[in-house]
Amino acid sequence: MQFEVIAKCHTTRARVSRMKLAHGVTSLPTFMPVATQAAIKGMKILEEAGGAHQFQGWKHNLLTDSGGFQLVSLNKFTKITEEGALFASPFDGAPTMLTAKESISIQHTIGADIIMQLDDVVSSLTVGPRVAEAMWRTIRWLDRCIETHEKSGKHDVQNLFAIVQGGLDHELRDQCLQEMINRKDRVAGYAIGGLSGGEEKDVFWRIIKQCADKLPEDRPRYSMGIGFAEDLLVCVALGVDMADCVFPTRTARFGVALTFNGPLNLRLAKHASDMGPIDETCPCPTCSDGYSRAFLHHNITIETAAAHAVTQHNLVFQARMMGQARNAIIQGTFPDYLKSFFRNYFGDQGYPEWCINALRSVGVDLLESDPSAKTQTGSGAKWERVDTR
Ligand SMILES: [Zn+2]
Structure with missing residues (x-):
């Protein structure tokens, strides 16, 4: 193995590295x-x-x-x-x-x-x-x-x-x-x-x-x-x-698609007539080949093809997120990336308190310069949209 750190975040401990193995080079961090x-x-x-x-x-x-x-x-x-x-x-x-x-x-x-x-x-x-x-x-x-x-x-x-x-x-x-x-x-x-x-x-x-x-x-x-x-x-x-x-693949089989605006439970009735893709900006075959939220909603529990389609999307989501994190570390904008990711992902629900604490320990304050930001109320705050099984 050849392992080389190629960029470091100036604020947090995040880093980008190049790991060369027998079957090619992998850029880290990776999922x-x-x-x-x-x-x-x-x-x-x-x-x-x-x-x-x-x-x-x-x-x-x-x-x-x-x-x-x-x-x-x-x-x-x-x-x-x-x-x-x-x-x-x-x-x-x-x-x-x-x-x-x-x-x-x-x-x-x-x-x-x-x-x-x-x-x-x-x-x-x-x-x-x-x-x-x-x-x-x-x-x-x-x-x-x-x-x-x-x-x-x-x-x-x-x-x-x-x-x-x-x-x-x-x-x-x-x-x-x-x-x-x-x-x-x-x-x-x-x-x-x-x-x-x-x-x-x-x-x-x-x-x-x-x-x-x-x-x-x-x-x-x-x-x-x-x-x-x-x-x-x-x-x-x-x-x-x-x-x-196993989370992104397992949750896909239960009809949960991961997006930058938070997890989307495709089994909910509100998707039954939504002809849009899971994510318009997603390059995965599921989103670009025209699988609609409505199709996935109707088929997710009965059709393995629909589960595979969501699985594929979720793995592309994980890869995009990690790719964005790597780019931000290289460009010196990782703290800003964290803030915008958390804002989009948690929306009005507020941020989990432990994330705020953990990121503060490495110099990033999610609540800073975001007057609308808030912490999730109560320790047992649960999202109705997410299914983590
Ligand atoms: Zn997709």
């Missing part, structure tokens, strides 16, 4: 769509196909996760031991162990450009000694992953990322950061894990800030599971370079 079921049915097929790039016909960069988080979040019978994650095989129910070594070997077979260490993930709502146990185990597993990766001969083309854990505890996060920074010469980048699990947003951004502030300047920083527009832009302002989330 990465998630393909949980990329039609990958078994490793044997993948090996014969020559890895996931050939299998999916995808010529660009790919990142794979280690499988630990997926096992814990999708399979309630998964048991974590010092050796790895013990789970019942989805094929025959037989007890199967995913070790650090095995996780790296699988990711070598898939052939993604960036691979993730196996980590011991606990919910961000977990408290007590389990959080420290998981953090220290994640460091031990990182060492096993590094060893397997370095011995494999694949470390020239595939890049291993460490995952910072430690829950919502600043002291544990600091210890984890220090241990992982000590291994800097043996990892290509860093992820911030263990967040987006239902914790308070005011706690969430402080952990992101703590990690982004301490992680090395010359390594990409990836916050896992972040996908709401406001979360992404706050993370970018705090110094995050990469993020992924």
Whole structure:
């Protein structure tokens, strides 16, 4: 991997960088769509196909996760031991162990450009000694992953990322950061894990800030599971370079289209006879090929084609937003971009208080020079338009 920071915001911690991987150059910050079921049915097929790039016909960069988080979040019978994650095989129910070594070997077979260490993930709502146990185990597993990766001969083309854990505890996060920074010469980048699990947003951004502030300047920083527009832009302002989330694709299947004026619930009756596109300025095939809001409203719950059309639009929305953020950072106008984005996106609803707090911590005041701006009332303020499932 070649990683080069090419522009920095003069006010916030945001930066634009160039990450060169085996399948091309990616400009950061970027949002990465998630393909949980990329039609990958078994490793044997993948090996014969020559890895996931050939299998999916995808010529660009790919990142794979280690499988630990997926096992814990999708399979309630998964048991974590010092050796790895013990789970019942989805094929025959037989007890199967995913070790650090095995996780790296699988990711070598898939052939993604960036691979993730196996980590011991606990919910961000977990408290007590389990959080420290998981953090220290994640460091031990990182060492096993590094060893397997370095011995494999694949470390020239595939890049291993460490995952910072430690829950919502600043002291544990600091210890984890220090241990992982000590291994800097043996990892290509860093992820911030263990967040987006239902914790308070005011706690969430402080952990992101703590990690982004301490992680090395010359390594990409990836916050896992972040996908709401406001979360992404706050993370970018705090110094995050990469993020992924199922949100834009999942919410599309429930009929929610993302726009610069906020999420649009296409299932609402007001769209039933609206012949306009989701967004007139959007270059995506859905908006430019004449799919109307009315068509999508009538078909979203019965027709997979309509769900695909909204999915495509939402991924283009995420890419446009991140592209605009990159341009603004390069042009030195990122603080203004944040203000205008939040104004358009939240409109009359007011800004989430945590966004105001987080952006103030890096020198941007969303409420400044906007007399009409206000904070959302009450902590439980919810948008009728958005469906985050
Ligand atoms: Zn569109």
